Amino acid sequence: MDILYGILHKIINMSITGTIAILAVLVIRMLLSRAPKKYSYALWGIVLFRLLCPVSLPSVFSVLNLAHVEVKEGGEVAYISENISLGQGNPDLSAEQKFPMQQRPVKERESSLKAKEEEAFGIKSVEDETGALVKVEEKQNSFLFLGMQSSFWFAVWLIGAGILAGSRLLSGMRLSRQVSCSIQIQGNIYLADYIASPFVLGMLHPKIYLPSCIEEKEQEYIILHEQCHIARKDYFIKILAFLAVCIHWFNPLVWMAFFLAGKDMEMSCDEEVMRKMDRDIRAEYAESLLRFTVGKRKIPGMLLAFGEGDVKKRIKNIMDYKKPTAVVSVIGIVGCLLGGICLITNPKPEKVMQDLAQLGNGSSFFADGFHSGSEGDSGLSSESQEREQMEEAAEAAIKDAIIEHNGTFYSGEYSYDVACGSFTKLGEESSEDAKGRQKITYYGWALYNEYKFQENGLKEVGGSHIPAALTFVIEEGEYLLEEYWEPGDGSYLEQDIRGKFPGHIVKDGLDSQKFIVKQMQDCYEQAVAYGKLDTAPVIEQLIDSICMDGESESSDPQDYIDAHLEEYRELIYYGGYTVRYCMNRFEQGGETGLEGHIMARVCEEITGAVAEIPVKAKLSETGQQWYDGLKGYVSKILEKFVETEGIPTHIEFGIPVSLPQNKNWIQNLTVQKSDEKYLQLQYYDGILKGQCTMWIVKDGEIDLPEIAFEKAMDETWEGHTIAERLVEVKVQHAEGWTLASWEYESYNFAILGEVSSQHSDTISIPKTALGLIGNLP
Structure with a gap:
């Protein structure tokens, strides 16, 4: 029902925009009452545009700026969200419908979340009449309730528009048959019997039809009147205007505008x-x-009839007609121009911030590898740092909102050691509120989990996983939560999501399995870091639990996994910790048994290496064989997970030298040369995807390679030490290279990175520099 829902939403928003334009034109039309009617008629073109076109160009002069309305991507104005209430009724609610997942007791919420996790692994279980769990074929919820509602209201609108258009079309067809035996006088002018008034008929080749009873003295000015219509293409405009009436038939102001525009059209032709x-x-x-005044039903509303409209006012306008002075004409032109600029254009959207970095099909705000920056980022440091600060503030605000929103429900009733939150962003929309403050709504999947620390690792004691829309107002760089929206449960869930989320992300907003594994890994990582949990013995115990199944005599590793899905899921959720543990065991060699198979399969699933190498875990004779094949083809995958041998990322060299701790960023760190006045490091930058060399020299200059940097691309970044001392970083670019250099007291620093392609993200080099500066005294 996406299309039906979207059409209704667009029509309602266009109708509201059209209503605003109609009211404004009525005011301007009154002010121009003494000006020629051609100016009033021109103003109705603005209304017609607004009723038929959902998008427009932005302008600071738009009258819609006063309403502080939202402008979506593509230029569409949205006065109301897509969450349109369509007569929801009041059916008897089940327990699930009355209480959304995040508001149910812990056991019930935990069960619901577990069910989602099982679906992510292809499992679907229900209780039979005896209470035993049995596997059943998964069936999709058709959400017929929502479907009936959107279909019903769309059908009501379509029937109304269809009846209106059909009746006029039939009237036009009858009139065409009526004039089929007309006599041509000259050119496109015809005489016809049984017609009440002169009119214009036809689209591509419009013709003028005169009643056979017309007097010869009348023909000159009547034909001139109809020719004026043809010259201005009024016959086409009248059809478009009637199309607008058919679309917005439910809006009485549109009907009023249609008749007033027709009146101004006729009076402007009279004046001409x-x-x-x-x-x-x-x-x-x-x-x-x-004499040729026609009743409302004698001529179809789409046609141009000489005797239609408010004849009394037309006659009064004719009798009062005087050729306009230059001043009046100027006033009319200025009124039309101002009206056009203010009414045709949309509010000018405020550019709030750059899109946050996308990772895969969604961006998990709190994932280990989150970073900002994009190709060709050549802004000055103040802009780049401000963007980075806003991204970090958004991450923190969303995470805090998820934990606070869900944690408030528990109110300390249930015991847990740590609460974690993760958000996978599907999309965002920005606008301004009534006070002119920046406002951003993030749409996505919010995961909230609570854990207790036990000897055998983490125990999940509660949680929820549900689509959410978080709206923040940005004031002085601070994100203030304005709304935390969640859909209803049961049969209301799909309806609410389709109403709230932008259309292009509704599908992902209804897919509860697509992001659950990644988000669970994110929450596990937060919990492990908070509790400083030693994961190696936990992972070892999970692998032993899968392999030490005394009842199984199978030689197929998959049978052991199927029998211990809960333990296998735990290994998946530990994510990078599981991979590092398994890779270190593979690196030691000899993993040719069942444990090697289990480790190979879980690592393959976590790293996504199944698409990278010709030898798959399921087809390998041993787990060790799989690892050796993986190592030969995609060694960079291993570099992210195998613990780095050698020096730590913090070095004392008269001053502290601290590199980022993220192993996805700084990898394979080695010391090339070191003494009391000279330090040279080399590492692989996982964001840049290239080798980097760093030099630190005390009381001397750095002997850098001769590279022809492009001066026009130079940047200046600013960092602050612990003592808030300002340090400027000069960033230079050349084909295949990026260099960051700076000075601190008697020390000279430089980082030179190899840029392998034009798509490489070079922002990590100056950000490494800022990280080093931030740890200086």
């Missing part, structure tokens, strides 16, 4: 005839109007 005639024809023109 008065201007072109070389004699005063006002009296006889008014008499002809009275």
Whole structure:
């Protein structure tokens, strides 16, 4: 139902925009009451554009800026969210429907989360009548309740529009048959019997039809009136206007605008005839109007009839007609231009911040490898650092909001040692609130877990995994939570998500299995770090539990995994800790038994290496064979997980030298040369994806390779020491190289990185420099 829901949402927003334009045009039209009617008629073109086109160009002069409305990507104005209430009714609610997952008792919430985790591993179990768990075929929830509602309201709108368009079309067809025997006078002018008034008919080749009873003296100005319509393409505009009525038939102001625009159209043509005639024809023109006045049902609303509209006002306008002065014409033109600029354009959106870095199909804000920056980032340090600070503030605010929102429910009733939160962002929208403050809504999956520390590792005692939309107002760089939105449960879940989330991310917003594993790994990593848990014995015990199954006599490792899915999932959730433990065992060699098979399969699943090498874990004779094949083909995968041999990332060299602790960033660190006045380090930068060399020289200059840097690409970054001393970093770029250099007291620093391709993310080099500076005294 995405399409139906989206169409209704767009129509309602267009109708609101059109209503604002109609009200504004009515005011301007009143101010221009003494100006020629062609200016009032031109103003209705703005309304027509707003009713038919959902997007427009942004402008600081837009009158919609006063309403502080949201402008979506692509230029569409949204006065209301996509969460449109469509008559939800009040059915009897089940326990799941009454209490969303995050508001249910812990055991029930834990069971719901476990069910999601099992679905992520392809498992679906239910209780039979005896209470025993049995596997069943998973069936998709059709959410017919939502489907019926969106279909019903779309059908109501479509029927109304269809009846309106169909009735006018039939009237037009009858009129076409009625004039089929007309007589051509000249060119595109015809005489026809049984018609009440002169009119224009046709799209590609419009024709003028005159009643056969028309007097010869009347023909000149009546034909001139209809030719004026044709010259201005009024016949086409009238059809577009009627199309707008068909689309917005439920809006009474659109009907009013349609009739007022038709009146201004006719009066402007009347004035044009008065201007072109070389004699005063006002009296006889008014008499002809009275004679050819048509009722509302005699001529279809899409056609241009000479005698339609408010004939009384048309006659009064004719009798009062005077050729406009230059001043009046200028006022009319200025009014139209100002109206067009203010009403056609959309509010100018405030650019709040750059998109946060995307990782895979979603970006987990709290994942180990999160970093900012993009290709070709050549902004000055103040801008880059401000963006980085905003990203970090957003991460912290979202994480805190998830923990506070869910933790408030527990209120200390249930015992746990640590609460963790993870958010996978699917999309974001930015706007301004009524006070002009920046506002951002993040859409995605929010995971909240509570753990207790035990001898055998972590025990999950509660949690929830649910789509969420978190709206923050940014004030002085601080993210203030304005709304924490969650969908209802049961049959309301899909309806609420489709109503709240942007259309392009609804599918991911309904897929509870797509991100659960990654987010569970993220929460496990937070819990392990908080509790300083030694994971090696925990992982060893989990592997032993899978392999030491006295009841199994199978030689297939998958049978052992199937029999111990809970333990296998735990290994998956420990993520990088599991991989590092297994890789270190493989590095020692001799893993040719069942444990080697289990370790190979779990590592392959966590690292995603299954797509990288020709030898798969399931097809390998031993786990050791799989590891040797992996090592030969994708050694860089191993560098992220195997513990680095050699020196730590903190060195004392008269001053502290501290590199980032993230093993996905700084890898294979080695000392090339070291003495009391000279230090040279080399490492692999996992973000840059290239080798880097760092020099620190005391009381001397650094002997750097001769490289032709492009001066136009130079940047200046700023860092602050612990004592808040400002240190400037000069960043230079050349083909294949990026250099960061700076001075601190009697020390000279430099980091030179190899840039392997134009897509390499060079921002990690100056960020490494800022990290080093931040640890200086």
